[in-house]
Amino acid sequence: LTNRLEDELERYVDLVTDEKIKVYLSVSFGYGIQNEDVHSLDEMMKEADSHVYRRKYYNKNSMRSNMIKSLMSTLFQKSEREEKHSKRVSKYCEDLAKALNFDLKFINKIIVAGSLHDIGKIGISETILNKEGKLDDIEWEIMKMHPVKSAEILEKTEEYKDIADVVAAHHERWDGKGYPYGLNGEDIPLMARVIAVADAYDAMVSQRSYRKPISKEDAMAELTKCSGTQFDPHIADVFVNQVLMKYDINENNDL
Secondary structure (H helix, E strand, O other): OHHHHHHHHHHHHHHHOEOOOOEOOOOOOOOOOOOOOOOOHHHHHHHHHHHHHHHHHHOOOOHHHHHHHHHHHHHHHHOHHHHHHHHHHHHHHHHHHHHOOOOHHHHHHHHHHHHHOOHHHHHOOHHHHOOOOOOOHHHHHHHOOHHHHHHHHHHOOOOOHHHHHHHHOOOOOOOOOOOOOOOOHHHOOHHHHHHHHHHHHHHHHOOEOOEOOOOHHHHHHHHHHOEOOOEOHHHHHHHHHHHHHHOOHHHHOOO
């Protein structure tokens, strides 16, 4: 019931929100359930307040979400490619989460996590971010630190600290050969596994300073090939066979 109600509210808010004049509206609500007099009225109010807080933050039209979009735009002035990459990954994550039938709270949360997954790259020099050609060993080690740096930034922010572990783990692999911690299988946070698939796909089909993009079909084949080794097999399968089948890659690269 709560998800259906919030879906209806989201559709209404989308109709009245005007991004051209920077007017953003959102509606959030919370609830508490009394179970055979176990919960007092005060406890129920606290539970409802907690739900309001989390829904308000993870609502895609919330002021916090729009403020962070503005912040990301500023942070990635030194790399326009990274800014566009973050937006596309966020969109892929949203569509993948919907295809996996996750609830609205999860979807709104992963929209934010997908957008912020590379925020730690702000501490990496433009020389490395925009380098023509492959990174050397030292530069690669610096680049590999960005998930940890992203988590450190988010952990210091009350509103975003509960997605810090997600962005920290988005380069972990299903077989345990990823970084920075070498997590494997279901020890990797579920959201991080979703982001990993979306992030890898966008990296393959997008222009990079050191290589040309590959085709959508080749990228889909690579995701399938790496299913069960690099990627959660179920998530990779849904992304390839449900989400990507609906996409025109040229349209998505303009996000």
